[in-house]
Amino acid sequence: MAGMYYEEFQVGMNFQHALTRTVTEMDNIMFCAMTHNPQPLHLDEEFAKQTDYGQRIVNSLFTLGLVIGVTVCDTTLGTTLGNLGMTDIRFQHPLFHGDTVRVETHIKAMRESQSRPTAGLVTFEHTGFNQRGQEICYCVRTGLMRKRPA
Numbered sequence: 001m002a003g004m005y006y007e008e009f010q011v012g013m014n015f016q017h018a019l020t021r022t023v024t025e026m027d028n029i030m031f032c033a034m035t036h037n038p039q040p041l042h043l044d045e046e047f048a049k050q051t052d053y054g055q056r057i058v059n060s061l062f063t064l065g066l067v068i069g070v071t072v073c074d075t076t077l078g079t080t081l082g083n084l085g086m087t088d089i090r091f092q093h094p095l096f097h098g099d100t101v102r103v104e105t106h107i108k109a110m111r112e113s114q115s116r117p118t119a120g121l122v123t124f125e126h127t128g129f130n131q132r133g134q135e136i137c138y139c140v141r142t143g144l145m146r147k148r149p150a
Contacts, residue, residue, distance in 0.1 A: 002073055002074075002077040002078060003072070003073075003075060003076045003077035003078045003079035003080065004074075004075055004076070004079060004145075005079050005145065005146055005147055005148040006079075006110070006119065006120035006122065006145040006146065006147045006148075007120075007147060007148050008148075009107050009110055009122050009145070010107060010110075011107055011108070011109060011110055012106075012107060013106070013107040014104065014105070014106050014107075015071070015074050015075065015104065015105040015106075016104055017070050017071055017073075017074055017102065017103045017104065017105065018074075019070050019073065019074075019103075020070075020100055020101060020102045021066060021070060021100065021101050022098065022099070022100045022101075023058055023062075023066070023095060023096075023097060023098070023099055023100075023101065024097060024098075025056075025097045027058070027062065028042055028056070028058045028059055028062060028097060029043065031059050031061070031062040032059055035059075035061065037059060037061075039059070041053075041056065041057055042056055042057065042058070042059050043056065044056070053094055053096075055096060055097075056096070056097065057094040057095065057096060058094070058095040058096065058097065058099075060091050060137075063091065063095045063101075063128065063136060063137050064086075064089060064137055064139060066101055066128070067101065067103050067126050067127075067128035067136075067137045067139065068126055068139065068141065070101065070102075070103040070128075071103055071105050071124070071126055074105070075105060075124065076143055076145065079145055079146045080143050080144065080145055080146070081116075081119055081143075081144040081145065081146060082143070082144050083141060083142070083143055083144075084121065084142040084143065084144055085141070085142050086139050086140065086141045086142075087139075087140045088138065088139065088140040089137075089138065089139045089140075090137070090138045090139075091136065091137055092134070092135040092136065092137075092138070093130065093134040093135060093136050094136070095130065095136045095137075099130045099131060099136070100130065100131040101128050101129070101130065101136065102128070102129050102131075103126060103127065103128045103129070104126075104127050104129070105124055105125065105126050105127075106124075106125040106127075107122060107123070107124065107125075108123040108124065108125045108140065109121075109122075109123040110122050110123070113144065116144070118146065118147050119144050119145060119146055119147060120144075120145055120147060121142055121143070121144060121145070122142070122143050122145050123140060123141070123142050124140070124141045124142075124143060125138075125139075125140050126138070126139045126140075126141060
């Protein structure tokens with residue numbers, strides 16, 4: 001399994017995820033369409049030209065999903081039982097079509113599950129950056145992680 005079991009994580013552990021992703025106009029358009037989000041800031045170039053950004057910005061929920069998704073292969077692929085929550089989400093800089101996203105993860109906390117003896121909780125701190133090194137997304141996520149099988 002590519003993901004890590006609960007016992008393999010340590011508080012303070014850091015990941016510089018090798019997987020990066022350039023975001024396309026189609027990513028943004030399709031995500032907005034699939035989520036029924038008609039916000040002109042994401043879809044209407046002429047509208048967006050009149051905003052502080054001067055162009056369309058990528059849907060923030062796509063940005064959040066991409067930042068977390070980039071981390072999966074290195075951390076939770078096949079070893080997570082699910083997300084328990086996401087907090088402290090922020091978008092310090094907008095993401096634009098053509099930007100390339102890279103992600104870093106820090107293990108913030110861990111504890112044994114009180115209700116599931118075969119699982120533990122890991123608190124991940126994810127930070128996404130664009131190609132200019134600007135923070136585009138930050139999120140604290142708690143995952144319920146499988147323990148290594150006996």
